Amino acid sequence: MGPAGRSVTANLPASPRREADGRWSAILPNRWALLLVAPLLAVLFGFVVYPLVKLTIDSLTTGNGIGNYEAVFQSAAGRRALITTVLASMLVSALAVTLGGLLAWHIRICRHRAVRAVLWLAVLAPFWMGTVVKNYAIVILLSAEGPLDKLLELLGLAPVSLLYTSTAVAIGMVYTMVPYAAFSLYGVFLGIDESLLDAARGLGASRARAITSVMLPLAMPGIVASGALVFAISLGFYVTPVLLGGAQAPFMASFIQDYIFTFFDYPIASAASVILLAVALLTLGLALALVGRGRLQRAVA
Amino acid sequence: MSDSRTAGALGASASREPAMSTEPSGAPETVLDIQALSKSYGETPALEEVSLDVRQGELLTLLGPSGSGKTTLLKVIAGFEAPTSGRVLLRGRDISRLSPARRGVGMVFQHYALFPHMTVAQNVGYGLKLRRVGRAERERRVGEMLELLRLEGLEGRYPRQLSGGQQQRVALGRALAYDPEVILMDEPLGALDRALRIEMEEQIRGLHRDLGATIVYVTHDQREALALSDRIAIMRAGRVASVGAPEQLYTRPADSFVAGFFANANLLPVVEHELLAEGHARVRCGGSEIRCPTTTTSVAGDGVVLAVRRRSLRRAASPGALRIAGVVAEMLLFGDEQEISLQSPVLGRVVAMMDSRDCAGLALGMEVELFAPAGEAVLVPVA
Numbered sequence: 130m131g132p133a134g135r136s137v138t139a140n141l142p143a144s145p146r147r148e149a150d151g152r153w154s155a156i157l158p159n160r161w162a163l164l165l166v167a168p169l170l171a172v173l174f175g176f177v178v179y180p181l182v183k184l185t186i187d188s189l190t191t192g193n194g195i196g197n198y199e200a201v202f203q204s205a206a207g208r209r210a211l212i213t214t215v216l217a218s219m220l221v222s223a224l225a226v227t228l229g230g231l232l233a234w235h236i237r238i239c240r241h242r243a244v245r246a247v248l249w250l251a252v253l254a255p256f257w258m259g260t261v262v263k264n265y266a267i268v269i270l271l272s273a274e275g276p277l278d279k280l281l282e283l284l285g286l287a288p289v290s291l292l293y294t295s296t297a298v299a300i301g302m303v304y305t306m307v308p309y310a311a312f313s314l315y316g317v318f319l320g321i322d323e324s325l326l327d328a329a330r331g332l333g334a335s336r337a338r339a340i341t342s343v344m345l346p347l348a349m350p351g352i353v354a355s356g357a358l359v360f361a362i363s364l365g366f367y368v369t370p371v372l373l374g375g376a377q378a379p380f381m382a383s384f385i386q387d388y389i390f391t392f393f394d395y396p397i398a399s400a401a402s403v404i405l406l407a408v409a410l411l412t413l414g415l416a417l418a419l420v421g422r423g424r425l426q427r428a429v430a
Numbered sequence: 431m432s433d434s435r436t437a438g439a440l441g442a443s444a445s446r447e448p449a450m451s452t453e454p455s456g457a458p459e460t461v462l463d464i465q466a467l468s469k470s471y472g473e474t475p476a477l478e479e480v481s482l483d484v485r486q487g488e489l490l491t492l493l494g495p496s497g498s499g500k501t502t503l504l505k506v507i508a509g510f511e512a513p514t515s516g517r518v519l520l521r522g523r524d525i526s527r528l529s530p531a532r533r534g535v536g537m538v539f540q541h542y543a544l545f546p547h548m549t550v551a552q553n554v555g556y557g558l559k560l561r562r563v564g565r566a567e568r569e570r571r572v573g574e575m576l577e578l579l580r581l582e583g584l585e586g587r588y589p590r591q592l593s594g595g596q597q598q599r600v601a602l603g604r605a606l607a608y609d610p611e612v613i614l615m616d617e618p619l620g621a622l623d624r625a626l627r628i629e630m631e632e633q634i635r636g637l638h639r640d641l642g643a644t645i646v647y648v649t650h651d652q653r654e655a656l657a658l659s660d661r662i663a664i665m666r667a668g669r670v671a672s673v674g675a676p677e678q679l680y681t682r683p684a685d686s687f688v689a690g691f692f693a694n695a696n697l698l699p700v701v702e703h704e705l706l707a708e709g710h711a712r713v714r715c716g717g718s719e720i721r722c723p724t725t726t727t728s729v730a731g732d733g734v735v736l737a738v739r740r741r742s743l744r745r746a747a748s749p750g751a752l753r754i755a756g757v758v759a760e761m762l763l764f765g766d767e768q769e770i771s772l773q774s775p776v777l778g779r780v781v782a783m784m785d786s787r788d789c790a791g792l793a794l795g796m797e798v799e800l801f802a803p804a805g806e807a808v809l810v811p812v813a
Contacts, residue, residue, distance in 0.1 A: 322541075322543065324539055324541065324543040325543050325545060325546075327510055327530075327539070327543070328537070328539055328543035328544075328545070329545075329556070330509075330510075330529070330530040330531050331508055331509075331510070331530050331531075331535070331536070331537035331614075332531075332536070332537070332556055332557040332560065332604065332605070332608075333531045333534075333557050333560040333561060333608070334531055334556075334560055335529070335531050336529075338531075338560065342556075343545055343547075346547045347546065347547055
C-alpha cells in the first residue's frame with residue numbers, strides 16, 4: 130500500500146475489521162451495518178409496507194372512496210363483526226395474559242428441572258401444532274356427546290353445547306394465545322430479581338403482598354405490552370371463529386373473507402381490513418403511551 | 431443515652447417487649463437462641479447440629495470460608511429455608527415454623543435487593559407500611575432513618591440513581607426502620623470497593639452502638655469480622671468451630687482450623703508436649719523447648735500443633751522464645767511490613783510478617799533465625 134493509502138486508514142476506520150492502529154474491532158461503521166440489514170429492509174418493504182399502503186390507498190380510491198368505510202359501519206353485519214372481534218379479543222387478551230402469566234411465573238420460580246420441562250412443553254406444544262389441528266382438537270372436545278359432555282354427565286350435570294358459540298371461540302383463541310403471553314411474560318419475569326421477593330417477605334410481606342407490591346408493579350410494563358400484543362394478534366383470527374363459532378360468532382376476518390370471495394366487493398373488504406389494522410395499531414400505540422418509556426426503563430434498570 | 435436519635439429509636443421500640451426499657455442487670459438477655467439446627471439438601475448436609483445464642487445488643491459475626499454454612503444458617507433464621515431439625519427461638523418464642531414475614535427480623539441482603547420501582551423513602555418505609563404504621567408516623571420514622579444514615583435530600587431518588595454506598599445505606603435503613611428484634615446481614619459490604627467498605631464498617635459500628643441493635647452479621651472477611659464484632663462464631667463445614675470474643679479467638683484459638691483461618695497462624699509440628707497447670711504446656715518444637723499457653727486437653731503426642739501467628743515472629747531473641755531456623759524462600763513487601771517465607775528443614779514452610787525496618791539485610795537464600803516471644807505461641811488440638 131502506498132503512502133496515500135496509509136494516510137486514509139490512519140484517519141478513519143474505513144475497514145470494518147481493523148481500527149486505525151491495526152487492532153481488530155467488532156464494531157461496524159454505520160454504512161456497513163446498513164448494507165448488512167438492507168436485504169431484510171427490502172423484504173419488509175416489499176411484503177409488508179407496500180401491500181399495506183396499497184391496501185389503504187385502494188380502500189380510499191376504488192369503489193365509493195370514503196363511502197367504503199361508511200358502508201362497513203352502516204351494515205349491521207359489519208358493526209356486529211367489529212364489536213364481536215374487539216370484545217372477544219379483549220376478553221381473550223385478559224385471559225391469555227392471566228393464564229400465560231401464571232404459567233410463566235411458575236416456570237420462573239420452579240426449582241425442579243423435570244417440572245419446568247413439563248411446563249415448557251405445555252407452553253410449546255400448541256406452537257408446534259397447525260392451526261387447523263389445534264382447533265379441530267377443541268371441536269372434538271366440545272362437540273355434543275364429546276368428552277366434556279361425558280364428563281358433565283358423569284358428574285350428574287346437564288350437558289352444555291358449547292360448540293358453535295362465542296364461548297367456544299374464546300376457548301380456542303385463549304388456547305392459541307397463551308403461549309404468546311407466556312413467552313413474552315417469561316422474559317419479563319426473568320428480569321425481576323428473585324431476591325426482591327425474599328426482601329419483601331423478610332421485611333414482613335406475606336407471599337401475596339410481596340407479589341402485589343413488588344412483582345406486579347415491576348412486571349406491569351411487560352404485562353401491558355404482552356396484553357397489547359395478544360390483542361393485536363387476536364383481532365386477525367379467522368380459522369378459530371369459523372371452525373368453533375360457525376355462524377354464531379362472525380369475526381371481522383370472516384366478514385372480510387365474505388366480501389372478497391362471496392360478494393367480490395374488494396373496496397369494502399379493503400376498507401374493513403384497514404379498520405381492523407387501525408384498531409390494532411391504535412392499541413399498540415396506546416400501550417406504549419401507557420407504559421411509557423420512562424417506566425419501562427425504570428423497570429429494567 | 432442522651433442522644434436524641436437513640437431516644438427516638440428507643441421510643442419506637444417501646445411498643446414491643448419490655449426488654450429494652452428494663453435496665454440490663456448482670457448478663458445480657460439472650461435474644462436469639464439457636465438449638466441444634468440441622469439442614470441438609472438431599473444427602474448433603476449444609477448445617478449440622480448448630481447451637482448458638484445471640485445476646486441483647488450484640489453484633490455476632492458468622493465467619494467462615496465459602497460453603498461453611500454461614501449463609502444457610504442466616505436463611506434458616508430468616509425463614510427462607512426450613513431446617514431439617516432443630517429450633518430457632520426469638521425471645522423464647524419458637525419461630526422455626528413461621529413464615530419470614532411473621533418472624534420480626536430485619537434483613538440486609540448481599541446485593542441490597544432494593545425495590546427499583548420505589549423511591550428511597552418508599553424503600554425505607556416499606557416495612558412500616560406493612561405494619562400499618564400511620565402515614566404521619568411513617569414519614570417521621572423514615573425521616574429519622576434518613577437523617578441517621580446521612581441520606582437527607584435523597585428521599586425522592588430511585589435506587590438506580592444512587593451510588594453503591596448510598597444504596598447500602600438505604601438497605602440498612604430499610605431493615606432498621608421498623609425496629610426489628612434482630613437484624614440479619616448477609617455479607618452486606620461484599621459488593622463495595624475497599625475504601626467504601628472501611629467507611630461503611632465504621633457506620634455499621636456506629637449504628638450498632640447508637641441504636642443498641644442486635645445484629646447477626648455474615649462475612650468471609652476475617653478483617654471485617656475483627657473490626658465489627660462483639661463475638662465471632664467461626665463456621666466450618668456446617669458446624670460452629672468456635673465462638674468467642676475476637677481477642678480470645680485471636681490469641682487463644684480453640685483448634686488448628688481457627689488458628690489457621692482466623693489468626694492466619696503457622697501450624698508447626700510438635701515433637702512432644704506435656705500439659706502443665708493453668709492452661710499451659712511444655713512443648714518441644716523444632717530445636718527449642720518452650721512453655722506456652724494451650725487450648726488442648728489431649729496428652730497424646732499426636733493431634734496437637736503449635737500455632738504461631740505471622741506477626742508474632744521477629745529477629746530478636748528473647749528469654750523463653752521459640753526459635754525457628756531456616757532459609758529465606760520468598761520476600762513480599764507490603765509497605766511498612768514485609769512478608770518473609772522461611773523454609774525450615776524441620777518445621778517446613780513458616781511465614782512471618784515483620785516490620786520492614788526489621789528486615790534490613792535479609793535476602794533470598796539467606797539463613798536466618800526468627801523468634802516467637804514467650805506466650806505468643808499456642809498449643810492447639812488439630813481440628
